[in-house]
Amino acid sequence: MTVSNIYAVILAGGSGSRLWPLSREIHPKQLMKIDYNYTLFQSAFMRLINCVDDKNILSVTNVKLESQVRTQLKEMQEKFCRKSSYRVITEPEGKNTAPAIALAVKYVEKLQKDRNSKEDPIIVVVPSDNLILNNDTYCETITEGIKLAQENYIVTFGVKPEKADVGLGYIKAKNNRKIRAVAPNGMKVEEFVEKPDLETATEFVDSDRYYYNSGMFVFKASVMMSELKKYQSDIYNIIKHAKISSQTPTVAYQDFKEMPDISIDYAVMENSKKLAMIPLKTDWKDVGSWEAVYDISEKDDDGNYLMGNVLDLDSKDSLVYSTSKLITTIGLKNTVVVETEDAVLVCDRDRVNDVKKIVSHLKEIDDETQYSHKTVYRPWGYYQVLNTGNGFLTKCIYVNPGAKLSLQLHHHRSEHWVVLEGKAYVVKGEEEFELAKGESIDIEVEEKHSLQNPYEEPLKIMEIQQGDILDENDIERFEDMYGRV
């Protein structure tokens, strides 16, 4: 059986800083359920499996997000009984979309070669952080894009703009220049303008020739490579020499570090003469800022969107979003309030794009709340630090059914475990045994140990660490089912 030469790449490495404090560097918006049953990334995946051969669906992410992306793909695989194990391309660090796409193109070329195919692969690139609510015509539109790409166009997908959004790119269609032959809805593109100022964006919205750029693209691998060579030679030169194995597609860290931090929009789209555009007929929404979340939310009669444990008195046109504690609001106007376990944002709705500035500042001062949530996700489940003090740290650890933590030891801390829910299977030195609910055990410094949950119920344990150095990096791994040794 021949495999199609159509590939799809989901870009899943973004940090979504304008949705802080909900979105974090190591748990960004595309990996979260904003208001639905699936994460935005999973929804992007679901749309694609109907248009592209399973074996040809890839994701690009960075090393910090890799295990979450794999876990979310595994969930989808089980849910939809798909046999493919989806490929994840892992960047050594998070860069922007141009390096990510270049890496994906190079990898797809390698896959094609390994399959002894001489065909030029066609690649559908989709972001993982959009909300697309009406999918009926999605595959049809993608298929039309593929036809245009075969004619050597770089195909973009445009969305009729509703308001002047300075966080988006705009595509100007050539007047009445449809490419009727292969794609009845396709249009040539006159220009591509990434993130215009407010005045320009307002003009664009008033004109009927401008469209939002949806962030989806279709192109031939060779066409994208030649455009990168022409307009972004530093990326091209690094990618050209990158060693790619089809098992673990990587670029050496040192090489990747040299990559410019640039989006595909600035790197290629603003320059390329090969752009075409197809209008998207689906209900496409950017979820780029809290204002965008406000836009897509169902408001009450006072224009408020109140989510979670919220008690309001007389507020208007506000978004209030609680994930843990009670938020009470009185007499607010046009305000965004977002609460997470370790940070609160209170922001004038007209200033939501400045959340990015806050996040940059937090990054500068190395504030944890920029990087991670109090809940930290791992391939085997997740944990929450409950409190810390002089020589101790306590965690609540959640281990998924069937999962196990690596066989490991710590040089500077002892651990005391108490089973709160479920049962644990424990390796402690040379011994192995079951630990029932309510039972406890001590793991000494330098003692090899492993915490496992081979049972069907989730396992919850309390861990009390004691020692002079209490650091996640104090870990020596011997065996790990997630390849982290």
Added chain:
Amino acid sequence: MTVSNIYAVILAGGSGSRLWPLSREIHPKQLMKIDYNYTLFQSAFMRLINCVDDKNILSVTNVKLESQVRTQLKEMQEKFCRKSSYRVITEPEGKNTAPAIALAVKYVEKLQKDRNSKEDPIIVVVPSDNLILNNDTYCETITEGIKLAQENYIVTFGVKPEKADVGLGYIKAKNNRKIRAVAPNGMKVEEFVEKPDLETATEFVDSDRYYYNSGMFVFKASVMMSELKKYQSDIYNIIKHAKISSQTPTVAYQDFKEMPDISIDYAVMENSKKLAMIPLKTDWKDVGSWEAVYDISEKDDDGNYLMGNVLDLDSKDSLVYSTSKLITTIGLKNTVVVETEDAVLVCDRDRVNDVKKIVSHLKEIDDETQYSHKTVYRPWGYYQVLNTGNGFLTKCIYVNPGAKLSLQLHHHRSEHWVVLEGKAYVVKGEEEFELAKGESIDIEVEEKHSLQNPYEEPLKIMEIQQGDILDENDIERFEDMYGRV
């Protein structure tokens, strides 16, 4: 040595609901350090010890706050090397100021009688929730008040009003009617108006004859009793028949329940013809609402008061107060943001008096955040619930040096303790032993136990409760150093 017949009573039973979420029913504002080294209650106490004989200083509070009030008094006693053990009068439940003052008057009469004194005692009543920043003339003014009280006046203390505050009472001085004979600054009072509407309050501030009521009073016991009899006979009748022991001054719960929930201002001051007033020369501030806290705080150039872990971008005229997590604010105007471990308030500064409505509503729906903080104070220290789940509850427990929890047992839960900091002395069934840092122990259901800290370092333990019923009321006490058996 004869003891003076001048007494002082600190009212310390209020709930301070307009300062929610910082102030809670069982940890109200007067027992908190708002921005200073001492709590407001302790500051009120410190002012009095220079004017009134130690032995004659009493506090009135309610049963929920009693142990905290005693702990705070003990701290002051140790700090200032005073020998007196101060008396705390405990109401069976929190009512308003009229029942509290009536109870105090009755108790002082009883004390005088026990001392075989025939003199009519004079009582200085002070609130515990004001901020008085310049105390130089405080005792002088009180002493002048005492002289006027001896002339059978009920003496109030007025503060020149700065702005129309609808949360306060106003005293109108009789035109030029000074009582020069005994008190050069004393004036007769024309009327007393409790909590006027905004229009009326504004007129009052514009006139030079109105003063804020500071909430401090001086009167003869007999005079207050006769005024209560005249204007508030239901309180008078209950108090007249109340049984008072000089050791533990109490009124039977059933009697006290009948007391009307009314302030001394409405009950007596608005009616009495015996009022006099002395202007306070100290810098007196009400700390009744978040607006009042904003008023007394030192603002930056943008009119902001930012306290705790706060990161702001371009806000103006706002108060942002964090007690635990990071708060970020962008472009706020005239807004109050207050964060505590379990609740956040975001409120237009013009609406701060409506915080009371929120608290009433939370009380109606039995929301914990109205009643207590996540940190719960006990006579031996305090605890925090870290998390709860199916059949378990975890707590971090802090035991003060020298303190011990009662000898107790639980019918429905087992407990597992791990020492995080310090050392514990544990009674478990018939055994007694020391538990060092890092060590752990299991307490079974129905097993008698006690946790003690006879050492000099504070003790911190992690407690993991397991059982079908996890309730603070599942406790049977056998011995308790705080009289809670």
